[in-house]
Amino acid sequence: NQKDYKPQFYLFKKQRKRIETLFSQLCDQFMMRRNYAKTFEGFKTRLLAKITVLTVVQFINKEYFNRNINNLKVSII
Numbered sequence: 873n874q875k876d877y878k879p880q881f882y883l884f885k886k887q888r889k890r891i892e893t894l895f896s897q898l899c900d901q902f903m904m905r906r907n908y909a910k911t912f913e914g915f916k917t918r919l920l921a922k923i924t925v926l927t928v929v930q931f932i933n934k935e936y937f938n939r940n941i942n943n944l945k946v947s948i949i
Contacts, residue, residue: 930944
């Protein structure tokens with residue numbers, strides 16, 4: 873659909889897809905868009921907690937289970 877489309881480099885496409893998947897997971901699974909904080913401090917705390925949980929889950933997937941780090945919906949047991 874683009875007039876002057878130039879094919880993108882493979883690694884660039886791969887990284888872009890990974891980032892888009894991560895943002896999609898943050899919005900859907902961690903409900904990043906739904907935030908009922910009353911103050912900025914509350915907003916900041918909730919946002920930081922959600923990003924921290926995401927990072928911990930990615931670390932567990934990589935270090936302990938040797939899985940793809942973006943595979944967040946699998947059972948740990």
